[in-house]
Amino acid sequence: MAAAARPSLSEAPVAPPARGRDLFLPLALLGVLGALVRAIWFTPVELMQGPAQKIFYVHVPAATVGLYVGLPIVAVCSAMYLWLRDERLDRVAESAAEVSLVFLTAVLVTGPLWGKPVWGTWWTWDARLTLTLFLWFVVLGYLIMRGALEDRGQRARFSAVLGLLAVLLVPFIHLSVNLFRTLHPKAIVLKPSAPSLPPEMLSTLGIAFAATVVLFFALLRARVRYAADRELLSRRLEGEG
């Protein structure tokens, strides 16, 4: 941003990379704040579910971004790492896993807060809840394993293997949790027929979606930059020692 020529992350640059203030992340946070403000004061209250329905505007985008954007990035970067052996891919996988964990945590906290007033229970062993919970465990295990491995190459390879095996696990967890009954609401936006939400609610959801996606990439970018700097630091310290 500030410096004219940013050195490539893969080789250790002599001077530390650009120092300019990173505005993307604060702006993305403001975007989410704006979406929340709109949801709180400028969106009608749903008659059947009451104000608790507004949890939907944070829950659904967080779930979609975490499950369908974050985790696929981890899986794709894992596969590409084993193929190309580029450390940047490993850093993106690590970063996407951590950011996804934040979003999945948001899902797992807001879900019960909606479930208690609307379903009458904090938790139910419903297929989608259980699947999300298990993915949360897998991502947490992935990050803890990374923390326990010292060797850089070994950490990257093991993580990539775990990331890929997790992809194979998803359909099986899906099958096993479906052995229990499901009561989760089905998708109501991407139905083949017209969406069944009133227009104000739909536009609030759309704004919340956009803000959450932007926040995801802002966090991912910040996390990848941190990982790159940390890598540079540890290389320098090793070089001295």
Add this chain to the structure above:
Amino acid sequence: MTAPAASPPLAVPGVLATAWLVARKDLLIEFRTRSAFLAAVVFALIAVVIFRFSSDPTAVAPIDLAPGVLWVIFVFSGLLGLHRSFGVEHADRAMDGLLAAPVSREALFLGKALANLAFVAAVQIVAIPAVALFYDLPVGGGVLLGILLVAALAAVGLVAVGTLFSAMTGNTRLAELLLPMLALPFFVPVVTPAAMATARLLAGRPMAEMAGLLRMLGAFDVIFVVACTLAFPFTLED
């Protein structure tokens, strides 16, 4: 091993034969010390008893408790053996010797997995009768055979995943905590159908009701044995 000294790697045995040699080495170590096996069996027996005391006997019938107990015990006693599998190799850097041997990585993995399978099977052979005895299970007719079939199908999948994760966690600081943490989520799709099938067997339901569950176990076995065997070499190279 008693490989003839005058046989350079020109006659590298087939993958399965090599795998058997690796498995035999591990089983020999285990047979001579018997430490892990005894620990796992004692753990299983204690767990069988403790689980019975964890619920009110007048409220929960033993037959309702038994499938869950059986599978929790299998999983945790299996983890005890799996943890050792690569732990022994990392202890004295014996792994380097194994890797230097003219043995393909896939064969090495299959051998390790085979030894672990034998370990898990041996523990199950003690644990199943113990549960049947202490929980007064109706194991007549084909029920015991059915449970053994389910146990065999489940064990293959558990061992494939567990052996790979044992290789990955074996030389970390947190190995004994990290292995269950990584492996247990992967065990869910094995334990769920296995425990359900066990419950239906004990309830005397017809075999046809279990076909879907057995297929699911079989699919897990095939996919994860192949995937873990292919993934194992990636965990080794430098």
Add this chain to the structure above:
Amino acid sequence: MPPDNGVYFQAAYAVIGVLYAGYALLLMRRRARVRKALDETSR
């Protein structure tokens, strides 16, 4: 009349705010710390 369950959604929004902003701040602080160490080693 819709049911009166606003407290749940207030709690959920508070959690979301703390989680997202807290993680963002954590990332900024972690990076600032590494940057500082980098500056020190480059001297």
